Amino acid sequence: NLERAHALSLGKHLDVGRSHTWFVSRDSRAWRAAGTDGNQDFALINMQVAYAKQIFEAGDWVWVAAWGRQPFGACRIPCDSDHSPRVVRIPFPGAYATSCSATATHMYCVGRDRKVYRAWTNLTTTDDDGREYDFGHTPDVSMWTEIPTPGDGVVDVAASLRNIWIVDVGGDVKRCPSPCA
Numbered sequence: 001n002l003e004r005a006h007a008l009s010l011g012k013h014l015d016v017g018r019s020h021t022w023f024v025s026r027d028s029r030a031w032r033a034a035g036t037d038g039n040q041d042f043a044l045i046n047m048q049v050a051y052a053k054q055i056f057e058a059g060d061w062v063w064v065a066a067w068g069r070q071p072f073g074a075c076r077i078p079c080d081s082d083h084s085p086r087v088v089r090i091p092f093p094g095a096y097a098t099s100c101s102a103t104a105t106h107m108y109c110v111g112r113d114r115k116v117y118r119a120w121t122n123l124t125t126t127d128d129d130g131r132e133y134d135f136g137h138t139p140d141v142s143m144w145t146e147i148p149t150p151g152d153g154v155v156d157v158a159a160s161l162r163n164i165w166i167v168d169v170g171g172d173v174k175r176c177p178s179p180c181a
Contacts, residue, residue, distance in 0.1 A: 017057030020078060024052045030064050032079060046082055049073035058102030059121035065097040065109065072097070074123055087123055091141040101159040106179050108164055114153025116166060117144040118179065147180050 013024040021033040023042070028051045033042045047055075051067040061074045072090035079086070094111015101108050107121050120143065151168040158165045164180040167173055 013052075013054050015056040017062070017077070020057070020062075022055040022057060022062055024055050024064075028052045028067065030055050030062075032062070043080070045075065045079050047073045047075060047079075047086070047088075049088065054097070054100055056100060056102055056107075058107045059104050061121060061123055063100070063102070063107065063121075065100050067096070076124070085124075087138065089138050090143075091138070093117060093141050093144050093146070099156045101157050101164075103159045103161060103178060106159070108147070108157045108159050108180070110154050110157050110166075114155065114169065116147040116149055116154050116157055116164075116180075118147050119143045119145070147176075150174065 015022045023031040030047045047064045053067045054065040073088045076085040097109040099110040153169045156167040163175045
């Protein structure tokens with residue numbers, strides 16, 4: 001497929017998850033590849049988020065951050081059909097996200113306001129009888145917690161299993177233990 005090959009050759013963001021590779025093409029569409037070992041079985045996924053900027057796997061969900069004031073979206077992995085559970089238009093308190101990273105339990109995003117915000121990655125919950133179900137509505141902006149950071153602001157964030165790393169506007173790299181409360 002010439003269109004797919006062209007989109008993949010001009011990519012702008014890539015994330016390798018547990019069993020899939022996630023990709024944002026130059027035309028701001030989200031893609032999924034089966035496997036993490038170079039498999040070329042790429043499929044366009046319908047994230048219902050216009051102008052994808054960044055895609056990343058977090059917990060059992062794949063998240064897409066969009067350019068500008070567009071919202072976040074999330075789709076339950078493998079996000080392989082229009083019937084996969086998804087949550088669209090997830091609000092973000094920092095105007096829009098400039099950089100995001102995630103662990104299996106939390107995601108961290110830097111807002112345009114240069115503050116770091118944290119949210120749980122699990123959009124699946126359990127009812128009183130122990131049955132799992134997914135959010136059928138858009139979560140409230142209160143799902144995000146601002147993480148106090150030293151200095152004049154943050155430009156980048158990276159999450160690892162044990163630490164959250166930030167780069168501040170002065171270029172200094174700092175860390176705090178995950179979940180960086």
